[in-house]
Amino acid sequence: MAVTTQETEARSGQAARAARDAAVRRWRGRLARIARHTAAVVIVVIFLVPLFWMLTGSLKSNADIFKFPPSLWPADPQWSNYPRALTYIPFWRYLGNSAIVSACTVLGTLVACVMAAYAFSIMRWRGREAMFAVSLGLILLPFPVVMIPLYVIFRHLGWIGSLTPLLVPPFGAQFVTPYFSSALAIFLLRQFFRSLPRSLIEAARLDGAGNWTVLRKVVIPLSRGPLITVVILTFLTSWTAFIGPLIFINNQSDFTLSLGLEQYQSSHFTAYNYLMAASLVFMIPTLILFVVAQRHLIRGVAFSGLKN
């Protein structure tokens, strides 16, 4: 009898300890989760505040922008800042130039890089790996190294003073920015082309298809995902590019939006509200792309990081 009581007491004690342990573990897990979310929310707020500041800043009145401490929300939102900012500089002309440059860059990059990637992956020829190593090496070519000679060459060709210096290089697979380049596009496409089932290509060849047909009828239709990624990354980087236009464009009527905004800023350093309004309109295409094609964007960025 006494033994049983002891036993049950011991057993219930054990059960209580186990329950307590489980509760502690549960609480610890819950606390850890709360801590993680709190940290994440703080970081996210820090990352989003500048964008919020741009948005509300674009609606502030000329008096509001010089208040200290600044207000986070404009007392009287000035929607007229937008039309005013967009007419103060030849905004639509710059926008048109940016659109032309981006369209040519995307088209040129697609044509030149798809063809090169095809030669580097599907075709077999002597010296392929060596040539591909050259292509790969160009990913790391610093733009400042070639910018002076390119400027001089374009000047001799009579291209300085027009948009041409920005329109031609993509067709030679030489679109270079610090963030994305043709060389990276070639690499991305080549890796994907290599993963295509060899049997499909051989089958098409046995049916008498030449290389152009294989590329058009087999490779391109199967590569929609990577092609979209390349288009998006190329558009994004050419739309926002700064250093190329800065060096090669010197006619104000040829300015892209990046250059136009930079010039607006350097002449009206404190017209913050108008600068924010113009900047936000400039950002609309990139934000739309971010919302619509975030998956492709992230895949491209992640890919370029995992390539080694």
Add this chain to the structure above:
Amino acid sequence: MTQTSARSRRSAVRGRGVLAALPFLSPWAVGVICLVAIPLGLCVYWSFTNYNLLTPPQWTGMSNYRALFHDPVFWLSVRNTFYITLIGGTAGILMGLGTALLLNKPGRAVTFYRSAIFIPAVVPVVSMVIAWVWILNPDYGLLNGVLHLLHLPTYGWLDDPATAKLSLLMIILWGSVGQIMIVFLAALKEIPQDYYDAAAVDGASAWSQFRHVTLPLLSPVILYNVVIALVFYTQMFEQAFVASPLDLGAPVNSTLFYSLYLYQNAFTYLSMGKAAAMACLLLVFSLLVVGGFFALNRRYGHAGE
């Protein structure tokens, strides 16, 4: 029989080899020759000449390199660049890895957090810098406003030589931590859960799991990010240019980085020879970095594969 004919036909397709590949390769090849090889050759040649763009270049031997060696502003730009490369590169990788580890667990909230941290990556550099110039304005900027409300000391940020470089880094990190995070997240996803389960069975703490499983497996990606940071920061230009377009490197040359000084030599002073010499030195440095990267990768990179 069919096998031999198939093989011979296949080799007929391949037999044309280089000739068949040439049309596909020609845009790229023309681009490399005209827009990379020839410019590189000219750059090396001009680095040994006195060239002002208006009169033909004159051979002066090593004088550009000697002039750079004795130019205190050149060394200042090297020091400035070294400073942001070291601090920016380290901070970027730590913040990118930190946010990736924090947001490694899937979930709806986590997806939103990741997107929010990644958004700045699609903001054009010019818009980004213009907005931050206002945020960092000492007299009516947001940051000093917040510090003032919290009764903390305020700073001159971009206007003060002591804080200008760190202020620029704040802008750059805001725009780039999201990308570094994405790369780390993709790498973390590749690590099999079994490794962690095995470590947990062995009684490994969270820290030792990170130290002995995550870190070694991430080392190739960390190495990659180091190289990207080196390449990016050594040619850092746009952010510093837009932050003070009328007075490059302001205040008092505290943000005069290598590429900025190169640009200034070329397009402000028209010392094309000196700028070309700087470009050649930058190229040599980049080649050394890439060579070092491949050597390191060969030795340690396979540890994680």
